[in-house]
Amino acid sequence: MTPWPTVVAVAVLSFALKAAGPVALGERELPPRARVVIALMAPALLAGLVTVGVAGDRWRTVDPALLAALTAVPLLRWCRLPMPAVLVGAAVLAAVVRRLTT
Structure with missing residues (x-):
């Protein structure tokens, strides 16, 4: 079908x-x-x-790096940062968390 x-x-x-x-x-x-x-x-x-x-x-495959980045986005927007800065900040945070957890 x-x-x-x-x-x-x-x-x-x-x-x-x-x-x-x-x-x-x-x-x-x-x-x-x-x-x-x-x-x-x-x-x-x-x-x-x-x-x-x-x-x-x-909820078995939660990615801590992605979770941290998604948490950072609204917090950085709340600080009134422009969207490019928010995306770069979230990407950097995800990279740092991924590096620390591997």
Whole structure:
């Protein structure tokens, strides 16, 4: 069995869900609280996907260097560093942790 029927079904469902919002609301604006929740859904989903990708199968293959780098990114952004400096800092931290743990 090929995965294409599933891919097409997910694409159609995604399109239908995206179209349902404007159809249901029409010209009305969302309440501010709903806009905040919707705005936070994408970062929360991304954080979950990154966590699962980093942790591996049942948290057995956690890479300490990658975990340290991913922890450093929001901390460096909180310090208002520009994104290139954040990426370099996270890469350097990952290299140092990898060197210390091998």
